[in-house]
Amino acid sequence: MNSVARFGVGMQLGPQGLLWTATNMRGGILGRKRTPETPPHDPKLMVARVAHEYKAFLAALRLPDSASAGLALVGPGPIDQTDGSFKSTQTPETWSRFDMAKPLIAELEIPVRVENDANSAALGEFWSRQISRARTFACIYMNLGIGAGVVVDGALYRGASSNATELGHISLDPTGVSCFCGNHGCVERYAAPDAILGQAHQNEELKEQLAAAAGTLDTMGQFDYLARLAVRGNDTAATLIDVSATRLTHAALTLTNLFDLDHIVLAGPGFAVAGATFVSRLRSQLVASAFARHSHTITVELSSNPRDSAAIGAAALMLQSSVSPHRGTSKP
Known part of the structure; x- marks a missing residue:
């Protein structure tokens, strides 16, 4: 399998801003970018910002849209995967009633999901370490x-x-x-x-x-x-x-x-x-x-990269879901 033929993108929401990563099928990091600006409270503005930064991130790395396995947005829990929302006290309260994934799917025309940061880090570490x-x-x-x-x-x-x-x-x-x-x-x-x-x-x-x-x-x-x-x-x-x-x-x-x-x-x-x-x-x-x-x-x-582990895992999450749909990525 060509490890560069497909890539996943992860974006981590955190107090330090937004962290973007792209990884290939073997867990190799293709690119990383941090934008330190505080995420906007208005979820619609947040969606617009994510869509813009996603396109700019791929363009800077010269990665083709057609090879993207999708985008995972990760942050502190709890999350609600049924409506694509973050319900943590660490994210703006306005986000708890807003589906982040749906408008991004429409805008970017790729799979998009929300995920808990600890879950993402776990999957990323498991996959990149090739644990049995x-x-x-x-x-x-x-x-x-x-x-x-x-x-x-x-x-x-x-x-x-x-x-x-x-x-x-x-x-x-x-x-x-x-x-x-x-x-x-x-x-x-x-x-x-x-x-x-x-x-x-x-x-x-x-x-x-x-x-x-x-x-x-x-x-x-x-x-x-x-x-x-x-x-x-x-x-x-x-x-x-x-x-x-x-x-x-x-x-x-x-x-x-x-x-x-x-x-x-x-x-x-x-x-x-x-x-x-x-x-x-x-x-x-x-x-x-x-x-x-x-x-x-x-x-x-x-972890060999503790600060970025959740974002790296988010990218791995999308790759795993493209290779083995529903295995570890969502409830059956």
Whole structure:
């Protein structure tokens, strides 16, 4: 099969703007582009912007429209694939009632779908690493929030509405901090970047350093800054990153036991700087506590491209759907 004959395009919605990627049939990246402008609140303007940027992206890479397997728009969950909408608190509320896919299908005349960022990252890592379908695989994804995607027998596990394996909303403390999801004590409220930055601001030294950097950095930029301090030997910052890793590991252990996982990859911007700390903590916990630890080993790795993993996976999603329709791309 000619790996360049078909390509998929992924576009990730995030606090850092829009990230575009195009990949070929072998998972090779054909091109990448980031547009830092904040997405418009008006969904119709967003659709117009996506259509324009899609055409410009292909033109810049000299990729023919006829070879496109389609476009996947990915962002934080929950999503609704039945009406093509994003319903996350991290995206404009006006988007929750608007079908993003339908007008883009009409304008671009290609397949278009919406997808959860963690699911996209999971499929992209599974496909690009050429992991055997015999493995039970998971990708733990951290950006502003925390999620996961699980691949079983080569297909994404989707649940009833493609919003399965919401790792960030496993409760660590049923009487703990309330969460927007309606639960209490969710791991996201204790381990996600916002939560860790909140603890960092309680330390005067870190508070001053973060305040000095805050003028040019968004939440993820500040989390990167804190992680760099940890990597460079700041004990207080290192303790906070370890707190995040420890709390995330508790939820990951539950996910591992539920699905009997044997391969886990950590992906997403939250792991871009101090990912090694999270990998080390999770490996140790699974060796000591995974229910099936005496039956098989569990591989834990860091994504080779954690910041772009969801966008790369989105492109892979369209390619997989063109090769094996309905396998891991939508509910049968």
